[in-house]
Amino acid sequence: MGSRLQLPSQRALFPATTDLQSTVFIRRVKELGNAWDFLMLMVAVYHLIVTPFKISFSPALIELSAGTLRSWSALEVFLDFLCFVDAVYQLQHASMMQKNVFSAANSSKNGLRHALTVNPELRACIIALLPLELLLLATNVRVPIPNSSISHIDASWWTTRWLLRANRILLLRRIEPLSEHLFQYMVHDLKLPVSEELLYFMRGLSSYLATGHLLACIWFITSETGFHQYGTSWLATSGMLTYISDKATVVEHTGRMLSQSATSFSLESVSLMRKYLRSLLFSIECISTLFYGDILSMNPLELVAEIVITFWSIYIYGALVGAQAELLDARAKSEAKFEQRLGELHHYVLQNDVPKTLRRQIKAYYARLWVRGRGESEFFSVEKVSRVLYEDVVSTTLRHFAAQVKAFRGLEEHFLRALLVCLQYVVCDEDEEVVMKGDVDRSMYFIAQGRILVKTDASGVTRERGEYFGELSLLYCISRLETCVALTVTELYRLDHEPYERLLLEYPEYRARNKQAWTTFAEADRAVPQFPSRLHRTLASRPSIAKVVPPTAENMESRLQFSFVLKSSMKMMANLQSLHPLEAKDLILKCRDGARKHLLRCVTPVSSNGQSERSQSSKPPKEETYENNQK
Numbered sequence: 001m002g003s004r005l006q007l008p009s010q011r012a013l014f015p016a017t018t019d020l021q022s023t024v025f026i027r028r029v030k031e032l033g034n035a036w037d038f039l040m041l042m043v044a045v046y047h048l049i050v051t052p053f054k055i056s057f058s059p060a061l062i063e064l065s066a067g068t069l070r071s072w073s074a075l076e077v078f079l080d081f082l083c084f085v086d087a088v089y090q091l092q093h094a095s096m097m098q099k100n101v102f103s104a105a106n107s108s109k110n111g112l113r114h115a116l117t118v119n120p121e122l123r124a125c126i127i128a129l130l131p132l133e134l135l136l137l138a139t140n141v142r143v144p145i146p147n148s149s150i151s152h153i154d155a156s157w158w159t160t161r162w163l164l165r166a167n168r169i170l171l172l173r174r175i176e177p178l179s180e181h182l183f184q185y186m187v188h189d190l191k192l193p194v195s196e197e198l199l200y201f202m203r204g205l206s207s208y209l210a211t212g213h214l215l216a217c218i219w220f221i222t223s224e225t226g227f228h229q230y231g232t233s234w235l236a237t238s239g240m241l242t243y244i245s246d247k248a249t250v251v252e253h254t255g256r257m258l259s260q261s262a263t264s265f266s267l268e269s270v271s272l273m274r275k276y277l278r279s280l281l282f283s284i285e286c287i288s289t290l291f292y293g294d295i296l297s298m299n300p301l302e303l304v305a306e307i308v309i310t311f312w313s314i315y316i317y318g319a320l321v322g323a324q325a326e327l328l329d330a331r332a333k334s335e336a337k338f339e340q341r342l343g344e345l346h347h348y349v350l351q352n353d354v355p356k357t358l359r360r361q362i363k364a365y366y367a368r369l370w371v372r373g374r375g376e377s378e379f380f381s382v383e384k385v386s387r388v389l390y391e392d393v394v395s396t397t398l399r400h401f402a403a404q405v406k407a408f409r410g411l412e413e414h415f416l417r418a419l420l421v422c423l424q425y426v427v428c429d430e431d432e433e434v435v436m437k438g439d440v441d442r443s444m445y446f447i448a449q450g451r452i453l454v455k456t457d458a459s460g461v462t463r464e465r466g467e468y469f470g471e472l473s474l475l476y477c478i479s480r481l482e483t484c485v486a487l488t489v490t491e492l493y494r495l496d497h498e499p500y501e502r503l504l505l506e507y508p509e510y511r512a513r514n515k516q517a518w519t520t521f522a523e524a525d526r527a528v529p530q531f532p533s534r535l536h537r538t539l540a541s542r543p544s545i546a547k548v549v550p551p552t553a554e555n556m557e558s559r560l561q562f563s564f565v566l567k568s569s570m571k572m573m574a575n576l577q578s579l580h581p582l583e584a585k586d587l588i589l590k591c592r593d594g595a596r597k598h599l600l601r602c603v604t605p606v607s608s609n610g611q612s613e614r615s616q617s618s619k620p621p622k623e624e625t626y627e628n629n630q631k
Helices: 002-054 066-096 107-118 121-127 132-137 152-190 196-230 270-291 298-351 356-373 387-397 399-404 413-421 471-476 499-506 510-519 533-540 556-560 564-575 581-603 621-630
Strands: 242-244 260-262 424-428 434-437 444-447 453-454 460-463 483-487 490-496
Touching: 002 066, 002 152, 002 196, 066 121, 066 152, 066 270, 107 121, 121 152, 132 152, 152 196, 196 270, 196 298, 270 298, 298 356, 356 424, 387 399, 387 413, 387 490, 434 444, 471 510, 483 564, 490 499, 510 564, 564 581
Parallel strands: 242 260
Antiparallel strands: 424 490, 434 483, 444 490, 453 460, 453 483
């Protein structure tokens, strides 16, 4: 019988467990996909750096041992296999995305053809993976090597292989989309403490260095080829790679360390690092200053290469300067617009003799607005996107704030997403009055940071992060019953009446639900009446009762919202279909007065016979004042 009773719960538990396992599995698959993208990014960066370096500096690299070269070749074959697997997956995915466009009979063939037509990155990836090194099987396909210390056949074979693998450089087209995807994963999924601006700056700097690396490789291989063909080059110029000393200047340049000393020039005697760094210096100077003239072309090949590199450098330099100029121009326009608004406001407050305290508050308010959003709305850049995407951006940005607000905990996801879109950011300075008693501003405020003092006639209540105030003005359209002052610099989110009413047209069931949930408070340590002394001492020894804070005259206003009388009255008002604002305000004031009297009775001490120990003190304070005035 017991097993039969547990069967429904087990049936309900099985789908929940299955959904949880599916969620975990999907998350693991996404993590593996991100790891694979990172691996493909590293492969693309490897081919961007190493492939042109091997082609340009092959005479120095073939001096490595045969075992090192074979291990290096095996590593590249393994990387090619990974790229081949990735290309097959991309082709299959692109074909599946196009399967609904064509008929079922030719969906696979036509879908693949259409994917190759509309996706240039996929075409570049396929061309980059073409195994051109298979041409090495033909013995007549070799690159001639002028001088080499190892076997001429081996040197020619390795140089030809590296040259035939030049198409791997096309994998660089995958660097930008892969890095973009990984940046979003690092910032939004892994929550790494790094800004997107820093990541994009590092990517831009890396692209600049990569371009300089390509120019350095092109310049050196051109100069080396020209040197072997024409016998002269900047490579052989004294002071470039080597310092060829003579008797006249041997004392003057004895301490020169930027180039090696030699009595005659030999390119093979210069270290690989010196060759590369000298070429890289030339390329960086070419991009930034368009040739200083320290390296000059001395043969026709170098002249053509210099012209090509100059035009290429002009384009790169213009792109860098143009991008920076656009960024500065956009920022300057935003600053000018913001300063113009501040200037008009400053002129207005001076003309109307606004007090200095208010002027200081206005200045602090706009200063914080500029620091937060450069004078623009918080989500100004995504206001033109679709509604669903806009809600996704807002809910993702405000997810930590929404998780701490007590009023949002009972809301469904769809209503909460739409509600967060309606919020407006507000920042208040210290001792600034957010709302005043008697105002007809129909807005509700949620506290994101800071503290707010809600002042009533009798005392005040402090509201902190995650709490809210002004709910009665929003829900019942009544004037303010309290004055709210910021105790510190406070960040708020304001919910106005008009967008809230538009939202309720789509979710009408939340009108009564929010009236009840936002005006009644559940208290774990609820106030209880005072008992006679003996019974009170007995119950006070219990741990659950010892935590109860009894109502006193000092904490009366703070415990008023937890009163049973007030909560019952607000629940009753929430169920009313229509209620005039004046009637609602009158009912709320009467309910508060009744709840205050109920708490005053709990404060009044009770004697052992159950009678009040004070004859006149049991009356409300207003009645005592009235009787004293009559006397």
